[in-house]
């Protein structure tokens with residue numbers, strides 16, 4: 001007999017993050033992880049630094065100041081918020097709390113990889129519903145709901161495709177779900193969305209007992225290193241998450257920085273404005289180079305190469321030789337695509353030039 005993990009664990013392909021280093025290069029352009037090129041709010045950095053004299057103290061396990069700050073900024077109820085060490089932790093906790101062996105966790109074909117990874121880790125079965133036009137398909141998802149389905153994860157907007165479901169599509173998805181399925185809307189990129197038909201996810205949470213919204217400080221707030229996310233939940237889900245999470249799952253420095261970040265609306269607006277401008281500019285530059293850039297509601301854009309996976313790989317390698325790190329998409333079932341984060345003006349100009357040259 002040898003020691004063995006629980007069933008499912010060894011089926012998990014470990015999550016591989018975006019590359020951050022290129023051999024022999026001292027300056028790299030990092031466009032592989034959807035990080036904010038403006039960095040965090042200076043006020044968040046100051047709040048983080050102010051915690052350094054208190055490192056011997058345990059954090060506030062209930063994250064009450066942070067929840068209050070989020071609730072004020074977003075006009076939500078603080079008691080319905082649960083904070084986590086990144087939304088990744090909350091995805092894992094939701095799966096562990098609601099699904100186990102014999103249960104199914106449903107997600108959309110090109111959805112965020114942490115959903116199937118977390119499902120398999122919990123011993124549950126990950127079920128992928130096919131997409132239409134690289135967009136979650138309401139009927140396709142509903143057709144795959146069974147009596148064993150416990151959770152449905154929908155990234156809205158989705159990473160890596162950049163597509164999103166409108167208010168009416170999301171409502172139709174929710175209405176088609178049986179009451180035993182928890183709908184988790186992962187709105188990691190919500191702040192970037194400018195489209196008027198983007199859903200009011202919080203209102204859907206408040207009106208139902210089977211909808212959760214996930215948010216993160218890693219993208220718009222530029223605090224990926226601190227690992228901070230939050231869930232907006234019906235009361236019964238708040239209760240469950242507070243039972244399964246670690247008592248001190250979010251560090252005090254992260255709580256302080258997060259509270260300062262949500263209060264700095266100017267920084268959020270600056271980040272959104274920068275993104276909208278350079279997403280448009282870069283997409284137009286790609287069109288000019290003959291590269292298909294899919295419409296994106298996030299802080300990244302998916303490029304699809306007419307020359308298929310061979311061309312995508314060649315372009316990825318050519319960019320890397322110039323110290324430009326993009327994300328290959330084979331693990332998302334999109335081997336003919338690359339994902340490019342919207343970086344600084346300088347980064348986008350250099351990347352547009354490098355990619356244009358690579359496809360000549």
Ligand SMILES: *Cc1c(COP(=O)(O)O)cnc(C)c1O
Nearest residue numbers: 086087088112159188216218229
């Ligand atoms: C980046 C991202 C997250 C954020 O994860 P954190 O653990 O909060 O850093 C969550 N969901 C999606 C779809 C993402 O792209």
